[in-house]
Amino acid sequence: MRLQPEQLPDRLASTGDPIYLVSGDEPFQLLEAADAIRAAARERGNTAREVFNAGKDFDWSALTAGAATGSLFGDGRLLEVRLDSPRPGEAGARALREWAANPPPDAVLLLTLPKLDRSVQQSKWFRELEAAAVWVPVWPVTGGDLRRWLAARLTARGLEPEEDALTLLAERTEGNLPAAAQEVDRLALIQPPGPLNARDTASVVTDSARFDLFDLGEAALAGEPDRAVRVLEGLREEGTEAPLVLWVLAREARIAAAVAAAARAGEDPGAAADRLGVWKNRRPVVIAAARRLGVRGWRRVLSRLAGVDDSLKGGALRTAWDELLQLALIMAGRTLFPRRPRTGRE
Structure with missing residues (x-):
C-alpha cells in the first residue's frame, strides 16, 4: 500500500502493519515518517529495537537470524534496516522477499531507503515487498505543495492561516523544511488559536529560505x-x-x-x-x-x-x-x- 506522508498518521492510528518502507531524498520528511512509525510500534508493544545499517558489505543473514530469534523478554520487536542504496543486491532482495512472504508475528520491519527509480519499483523483490507493506515515498516540498504542507501543519495546531501569511511563510522557508516546521511550531506557541495574518507571521518568522x-x-x-x-x-x-x-x-x-x-x-x-x-x-x-x-x-x-x-x-x-x-x-x-x-x- 502506497501512502502520502500526510496519510501515514491516520494509518498508524488505525492499524499496525508488519512492514513499512520509507524512501526518498528529503531527509526531514523521511526522519519524521520513520519516527512516527517507531512511536506507533512502541505503543503496540514492539519495544525491543534492532538497527541494521545495510551497506555494500552487509550480511543479510543477520536479518534472517533476527526474524527467527524472538526477544529475550517476550516483547514485540522493531527491526530497522537502513539501506544506503535503493538496490539491496541479490542476497538482500532474497532476504526481503522471504520476509514479505512470511513476516514474523512478533516483529515490525522498517526499511528506510534513498529515492527509488522506476527500475527498482518494477523489480520483483520490490513488488513483492510492497504488496505486504505500507510504502511512504517522500519528495521535496516546494511551490504550491509547500503552501499546502504549511497550511495543514498550521491548521493541525489550531491556526487558520490567511493566504498572505502562507505566502510569506513559504517565501521565508522555501528549501529548508526543518526551518519551516520550526516556524510553524513557533507560531503555534506564540499566536492564539484562530486566524493568522501576514503581519503576525512576519513578527515571528525569520528568513530561512534555501534553494537548490x-x-x-x-x-x-x-x-x-x-x-x-x-x-x-x-x-x-x-x-x-x-x-x-x-x-x-x-x-x-x-x-x-x-x-x-x-x-x-x-x-x-x-x-x-x-x-x-x-x-x-x-x-x-x-x-x-x-x-x-x-x-x-x-x-x-x-x-x-x-x-x-x-x-x-x-x-x-x-x-x-x-x-x-x-x-x-x-x-x-x-x-x-x-x-x-x-x-x-x-
Missing part, C-alpha cells in the same frame, strides 16, 4: 515566474556557479522541447514524457510547459542558452547571469517585452 538547482527548473517549467526569480537570486547569493544554473535550465528546456516536438509529430504528450523518463508526478508540469512555448519557442530558448554558454566561456559572467534571469522568466511564461499592436501609421 532543481527548485529553479521546477519553477520555470511550472509557470511560476516570481518564484523562479526568487530562486535564481537566492542561488546567486548563495554562491552557486552560473554553469550549474545553465545546466539545470538547459536540462529542463531540452525535455520540454522534446515533448513539444513529439506532440507536434502526433505522439501523445504523456506517452512522450514517459518515453523520455519524466517521472509521473512531473508529467503534467512538463506537458503544460511544452504547450506554453511550443516547438519554436523552446528551440529559441535552447539557442539562447547556448549563447549563455558562450558568454561564460568568454568570461562575461554578469551578462550570463542577466541572460539566465531573462530565460528563466521566458520559460515560466512571462513575456519581458511584449510587442505593441501595430497601427496604420507603422
Whole structure:
C-alpha cells in the first residue's frame, strides 16, 4: 500500500502493519515518517529495537537470524534496516522477499531507503515487498505543495492561516523544511488559536529560505515566474556557479522541447514524457510547459542558452547571469517585452 506522508498518521492510528518502507531524498520528511512509525510500534508493544545499517558489505543473514530469534523478554520487536542504496543486491532482495512472504508475528520491519527509480519499483523483490507493506515515498516540498504542507501543519495546531501569511511563510522557508516546521511550531506557541495574518507571521518568522538547482527548473517549467526569480537570486547569493544554473535550465528546456516536438509529430504528450523518463508526478508540469512555448519557442530558448554558454566561456559572467534571469522568466511564461499592436501609421 502506497501512502502520502500526510496519510501515514491516520494509518498508524488505525492499524499496525508488519512492514513499512520509507524512501526518498528529503531527509526531514523521511526522519519524521520513520519516527512516527517507531512511536506507533512502541505503543503496540514492539519495544525491543534492532538497527541494521545495510551497506555494500552487509550480511543479510543477520536479518534472517533476527526474524527467527524472538526477544529475550517476550516483547514485540522493531527491526530497522537502513539501506544506503535503493538496490539491496541479490542476497538482500532474497532476504526481503522471504520476509514479505512470511513476516514474523512478533516483529515490525522498517526499511528506510534513498529515492527509488522506476527500475527498482518494477523489480520483483520490490513488488513483492510492497504488496505486504505500507510504502511512504517522500519528495521535496516546494511551490504550491509547500503552501499546502504549511497550511495543514498550521491548521493541525489550531491556526487558520490567511493566504498572505502562507505566502510569506513559504517565501521565508522555501528549501529548508526543518526551518519551516520550526516556524510553524513557533507560531503555534506564540499566536492564539484562530486566524493568522501576514503581519503576525512576519513578527515571528525569520528568513530561512534555501534553494537548490532543481527548485529553479521546477519553477520555470511550472509557470511560476516570481518564484523562479526568487530562486535564481537566492542561488546567486548563495554562491552557486552560473554553469550549474545553465545546466539545470538547459536540462529542463531540452525535455520540454522534446515533448513539444513529439506532440507536434502526433505522439501523445504523456506517452512522450514517459518515453523520455519524466517521472509521473512531473508529467503534467512538463506537458503544460511544452504547450506554453511550443516547438519554436523552446528551440529559441535552447539557442539562447547556448549563447549563455558562450558568454561564460568568454568570461562575461554578469551578462550570463542577466541572460539566465531573462530565460528563466521566458520559460515560466512571462513575456519581458511584449510587442505593441501595430497601427496604420507603422
